[in-house]
Amino acid sequence: xxxxxxxxxxxxxxxxxxxxxxxxxxxxxxxxxxxxxxxxxxxxxxxxxxxxxxxxxxxxxxx
Amino acid sequence: xxxxxxxxxxxxxxxxxxxxxxxxxxxxxxxxxxxxxxxxxxxxxxxxxxxxxxxxxxxxxxxxxxxxxxxxxxxxxxxxxxxxxxxxxxxxxxxxxxxxxxxxxxxxxxxxxxxxxxxxxxxxxxxxxxxxxxxxxxxxxxxxxxxxxxxxxxxxxxxxxxxxxxxxxxxxxxxxxxxxxxxxxxxxxxxxxxxxxxxxxxxxxxxxxxxxxxxxxxxxxxxxxxxxxxxxxxxxxxxxxxxxxxxxxxxxxxxxxxxxxxxxxxxxxxxxxxxxxxxxxxxxxxxxxxxxxxxxxxxxxxxxxxxxxxxxxxxxxxxxxxxxxxx
Numbered sequence: 538x539x540x541x542x543x544x545x546x547x548x549x550x551x552x553x554x555x556x557x558x559x560x561x562x563x564x565x566x567x568x569x570x571x572x573x574x575x576x577x578x579x580x581x582x583x584x585x586x587x588x589x590x591x592x593x594x595x596x597x598x599x600x
Numbered sequence: 601x602x603x604x605x606x607x608x609x610x611x612x613x614x615x616x617x618x619x620x621x622x623x624x625x626x627x628x629x630x631x632x633x634x635x636x637x638x639x640x641x642x643x644x645x646x647x648x649x650x651x652x653x654x655x656x657x658x659x660x661x662x663x664x665x666x667x668x669x670x671x672x673x674x675x676x677x678x679x680x681x682x683x684x685x686x687x688x689x690x691x692x693x694x695x696x697x698x699x700x701x702x703x704x705x706x707x708x709x710x711x712x713x714x715x716x717x718x719x720x721x722x723x724x725x726x727x728x729x730x731x732x733x734x735x736x737x738x739x740x741x742x743x744x745x746x747x748x749x750x751x752x753x754x755x756x757x758x759x760x761x762x763x764x765x766x767x768x769x770x771x772x773x774x775x776x777x778x779x780x781x782x783x784x785x786x787x788x789x790x791x792x793x794x795x796x797x798x799x800x801x802x803x804x805x806x807x808x809x810x811x812x813x814x815x816x817x818x819x820x821x822x823x824x825x826x827x828x829x830x831x832x833x834x835x836x837x838x839x840x841x842x843x844x845x846x847x848x849x850x851x852x853x854x855x856x857x858x859x860x861x862x863x864x865x866x867x868x869x870x871x872x873x874x875x876x877x878x879x880x881x882x883x884x885x886x887x888x889x890x891x892x893x894x895x896x897x898x899x900x901x902x903x904x905x906x907x908x909x910x911x912x913x914x915x916x917x918x919x920x921x922x923x924x925x926x927x
Contacts, residue, residue, distance in 0.1 A: 540791025
């Protein structure tokens with residue numbers, strides 16, 4: 538009784554890493570633990586894939 | 601005049617735009633509707649022919665009449681983080697917040713009605729056809745026999761979710777996947793199934809549209825790529841996205857699509873075949889852009905910030921055909 542498309546499902550990506558930044562409501566931006574703006578640290582963003590189109594992960598935004 | 605951004609705290613892609621707005625000195629208020637009644641507050645009154653209202657978040661107060669634009673980015677479910685969340689409270693909160701915002705003169709990226717409609721893939725496919733884009737042969741069906749006949753006509757198929765959503769419990773992803781020639785289609789009866797002719801692609805294309813501006817990026821497919829690796833989100837690749845030119849006919853068709861969809865922002869996915877034809881796959885009305893900007897250096901965040909910061913344009917007919925403020 539499983540829909541056809543689910544025959545092609547795979548486990549979603551579950552990242553065990555903790556994002557090294559937190560939202561600063563004063564700046565309205567996410568800030569790294571060392572105080573730098575997370576969005577300016579492309580190396581970190583690439584490593585985490587947080588700006589990437591990655592399907593199926595609850596820690597990523599789709600599309 | 602203030603730019604209002606509706607998104608979650610952890611949306612670091614939105615940060616890229618907030619940074620640009622800060623640099624330009626444009627007032628910004630960012631909030632997540634999920635925080636309504638626990639960090640976010642609202643008030644609106646409609647008295648003697650006049651309406652006024654306010655939003656408050658973390659000590660920031662903004663007048664509804666002082667909004668120049670609203671970026672509906674990745675908002676959480678309204679009031680879902682309230683002290684006592686409930687579906688009733690969510691409905692009440694959504695009606696209050698979005699009802700007030702719909703009554704403002706601000707322009708939207710994207711208007712909620714346009715955004716909701718634009719998520720429907722069958723609607724996207726039809727609009728893409730009407731706009732003049734090349735669309736791979738596609739079937740959406742619950743009839744197994746229709747699927748079998750489609751597979752006879754188009755032997756090399758992929759399957760993908762109709763909605764793009766991913767099942768939970770347990771969390772799973774449903775990537776676009778190649779369908780083997782001898783596949784049993786009986787399970788098509790148990791859920792709408794989207795089958796599409798596989799495009800033998802030489803590159804993936806991500807075309808980000810912001811207002812009138814088209815920013816295209818291209819990722820070549822490796823010559824030794826396995827033909828089963830059809831979903832760029834899952835395919836192994838070391839090659840970065842590269843800035844690309846948009847063919848004039850595609851540009852014209854995409855502008856038609858955006859106009860008819862009443863979208864101010866859209867992220868189009870195409871598959872480029874060996875003849876250079878861009879085959880429309882989908883248009884994500886809130887698609888990610890950070891990964892493209894980081895690879896190509898294209899000023900997508902700056903362009904979004906510029907669109908949000910600049911004046912209103914209310915010449916467009918909103919969803920449903922009445923008067924309104926849709927972009």
